[in-house]
Amino acid sequence: MTAFLTNLDMQAGWGCSAELDLTADGVYDGRAELWHEGARCCVILITRQPSRDATLERVKFWVAHFIEDWSTRPR
Template identity: 40%
Template sequence: MDAAHIDLGLPAGWSCWLELQQSSEGTCSGKAELREGHEPRCVLIIAQQPNREAVIERLKFRADYFVGEWRMRQGEDGAPRS
């Protein structure tokens, strides 16, 4: 299955690509890649959820958390903090 760009309302410069899979029972799971610019930063795996909307809701929560932590650790100038 191909990944598709999904708008999660992430900060400028960040994007998310999502690959969804649906089971024969109708539940969904997904794999998403978060990118800062063109650089991949994280792959998130979303386990079985009752539907597509639940996958996206869970993904948004986890992506917001990751990006917030990443930005805090990088500092405002983008340089890693020690």
């Protein structure tokens, strides 16, 4: 199963896609790739979530956390 996240509340220049998998144990795992201005800058792994919605919520949480951290770094 693959879900593409396009409606995340992200700042301009950011993009994200995620692949979600239902495991044989009946839980969900996910992998999200995050891009900034066309360059991949982060891969987030989410494991052992009870539902697809819970997995997407964890992805959204960690994406927002990464973007906030990235945005506050000195350049």
